[in-house]
Amino acid sequence: MRLLVVEDEDRVAAQIVEALEVENFTVDVAMDGEDGHHLGANEIYHAIVLDLSLPRLDGVSVLHSWRSGGLQTPVLVLTARNRWEDRVEGLNAGGDDYLGKPFQMEELIARLNALIRRAGGEAAPVSCIGAISVDLRAQRVTRDGRTVPLTAHEYKVFATLVQAPDKVHAKGDLAEIVYGLHNDRDSNTIEVFVARLRRKLGTAAIETVRGSGYRIGQG
Template sequence: MHVLLIEDDPLVASGIRSGLMTFDFVVDHVSTLNAARQSMRTVTSDVVILDRGLPDGDGLQLLAEWREQGVDVPVLVLTARDTVRDRVDGLQGGADDYLVKPFDLDELVARLHALLRRVAGRSSGMISHGALALDPAAREVYVEGQLISLSRRELVLLETFLQSPRSVLSADQLKDSLYGMNDDVESNALNVHIHHLRRKLGSGVIETVRGLGYRLGKPEAVHLAGTPYKGRLYKDQL
């Protein structure tokens, strides 16, 4: 799962980021409201952890903006402001949960999972593309009804394509989705994951758009491994 962490204290942010990564979260960290706005425009996050006392304003200001714009990403406010009035303001301002510092990492993780389950319960369920079906809540992928074994990053990559089925996604966008903006990534890591998805789901499941990036292939391109795809393939899809 992809987390956007908005926290200006570097020690707190480092502790949260390293802790969440041990639970297989991908974490992007920004320290200002402006950086958070930019991140939300370029990276799809599953959940946001939002501090209030930021250098360029109160985090609730940004939350109010997002809600007015129809951004419904789940937001957990994480702050040292612990009065009842503070909590009420946060929840009435659009926060889905409110956790006071200091906190226990296990509780933070449990609350994040609860938020994600709540969102999954509100969603329409399975995401389909031809013979492929993704269950976001169970984190499972099926082709022609058969469960397909994908690694965590392969699943995140596939979900990124399914969320933008008509868009061409650049390599940088895909790397941000997989690893977060703060991580250094080996130059061939993305190509390896794409190769694995093509091998497991069909060579045409991800198309290369030369000079621009990648996009989800046509629905009929999805097939079980070992079943031929009759569409046109480029050399780097083989």
């Protein structure tokens, strides 16, 4: 899954990215409000971490612009401000949750996972597709009760399909989610990952929609 972090403090941004990448997220970073606004409005993300105190364009203005433009990506607001009015302002501007600084990375990751599950229509951390179960919190996939070992990229592809079971994902979109903004996006390798997933999970696990892309199958 792919996330955007909009944070102008280098140290904080680096710590967040490191923690999220350990959890197999693909992470893009923006260091000011203008760049963050542009990326959020034009790239595909499962969730966004947004600091309210940003140079060039503040976080509340970024949120207002995203939401008025129809962006529905869940946003976790970060704030070092202590006043409850500031937190309320962030939520009223379109934030889905907030976290005060300083914070524990485990809590940030847990809140992001919860936002992503809810955005995908799944309140529980475990999704079942036929004989296949996906524990999004533990990042574990099982079939008939047996753990199926997946590579990080294979898991990202499959988890993306599971999170939006009715959506058809183009190969290019999946490549962006796997590789992120600053890496080479080779959509042809998505076919390789899908082929591997079908070998491990069964051919019915992923459906090909001719001319459009892939969506989750019946397991």
